[in-house]
Amino acid sequence: MELQQMRYVIAVAESNSFTRAAERCLVVQSALSHQIARLERELGAKLFERTSRRVRLTPAGAAFLPAARQCLDAAERAAAEVAAAVGEIRGRLAVGLIPTVAAVDLPSMLRDFRQQYPSVRITLRAGASEELVEQVKQGTVEVAFLGLPTTARPEGVDARELARDRLVAVVAPDHPLAAETSVTLRRLSTEVFVDLPAKTAGRTQSDQAFAAAGLTRDVAFEVTTAYLTSRLVEQGLAVAMLPSAYAPQLTGVTTIEVTDAPERVEYVIWNRYDRTPAANAFLTLLETQRKRAPVRLKRT
Template sequence: MNLSALSLRDLEYVVAVAELRHFGRAAERCAVSQPSLSAQIRKLEEALGLSLFERTSRKVLLTPRGEAIVAQARVVLEEARRLLALADGSGGALTGRLRLAAIHTLGPYLFPHILPPLREAWPDLTLILSEGRTDSLLEELRDGRLDAVLLALPVETDGLVAEPLFFEPFLLAHPAGHRLCSSPTLSLNDLDPSELLLLEEGHCLRDQALAACGLSARGGGVHATGLETLRHMVAAGAGCTLMPLLATQGEAGRTASVGGLVDYRPFDASSNGARPPGRVIGLVWRASDPRDRGLRDLAALLHRVMPAGTGPVLS
């Protein structure tokens, strides 16, 4: 195959279909008609002498060889973006499109807080927001499907940059009228492990809650699929849980308190002055991203506008 037959636009089409698993939605993302996108991908497949996708009436799947081609296409596109950043003199500033994701237990509560200042700072930046679990988000980040992720630190940072933003404390969410309501102080030692409700395996918040309470991976007998389900389980009187501060604030926190059936209470600082249980929230991106300077500017902005009730990250 001659290089002249390969275009970056064709690679964008292929990557879009691979990510969305749908030719129509991929065409919308690429601002082209579906017949044109399909024809270009067919042309590329013929030039490469292989099929990139399995096409059925219900879904689109990558072929084994297609997976390798898409992975390399992402590398080529990132290097092309690096070239453009050098050429336009932006010096790594944030321009064009930014695919920003957050873990499920953070995104719905942090995005409303950070979007206004972010949009003010970069009015021409096109934001594509999503959510997921830590492992899948890091995989998508390394593969080039995401540009930056907001999650709880620490994480494995080989090839990545992780910038701490703020400390988010955990509150105790318990049913209204619970025995701990009358306790003058509150520490983790006051919790009954048999009452502890957790998210299902795969959520980093589950691991953080277990670690804070000094329990094994098998601790807690009742699990929830998501944070809002967990909150409603507390409202139903099934037990108590550790709730991230941001999930208790604003409209989401008020609405999901289920008519006053859930109370939130902060933990007291320990006798030696140590912080109450919580997590460090950070922004993570690829070290190879040509927009490194812009992403550092983004991290600095997010640090400046840290939500009320959170605190600085202690070294």
């Protein structure tokens, strides 16, 4: 069993086509098919069902796929560790982030990281804070930036607090509130809202604030990106509450201070037990760019 055979199986499984898999792997289709057939003979089981219209995994193939991915990940990790031992950082780095990350200028940081470590391949994965925590625990994401209410902390991972921020109201430029310098939660509670899905960390901070004030609100729109939030607000369909540090990135809307606004805490998190050389280099760069006292990242 060879690593290249595993790469071919994964490519076919992800593309549902031997032709597209061969193109992706930069080999002729006959060579790819031969190697997969050879692997199937060695395993004593068919990995794919082939018809004239489609290709799909057999039960044996479905069982083989996760282990094949783990083997390739382990091989890449081994190569990265050897490279790090002789002073070269390479491999892959998966960075997770919430859509409204504001404590770090991530594009600028990635530019600097790329200049220093051009051999590292970087994947960015946007998601909700609670999803990112689980992905870091599982090792599918090495480092993540997230935001949580002040009542919560990341669990099961190492973390560092980066910043605290208050939410502001975001309204359309022609909204009656647009001319106000500040607003209260009670006044906002009479408006229709767009917000993140219920029970997500980003939604919870606002829900808790309204509940603590004895207020309810109408969340008519649930979205998963700040871009869609601002566009719905711009069209006058709803108002929103977003972090004040993120608000300057918005266009076509007006922001207003909320006198009794909730706070959120931004964290950087990483796997408690397993950090790749690329993740170590990324965290070291973050520490440098934060321009804080020269102390090591600490667990919280």
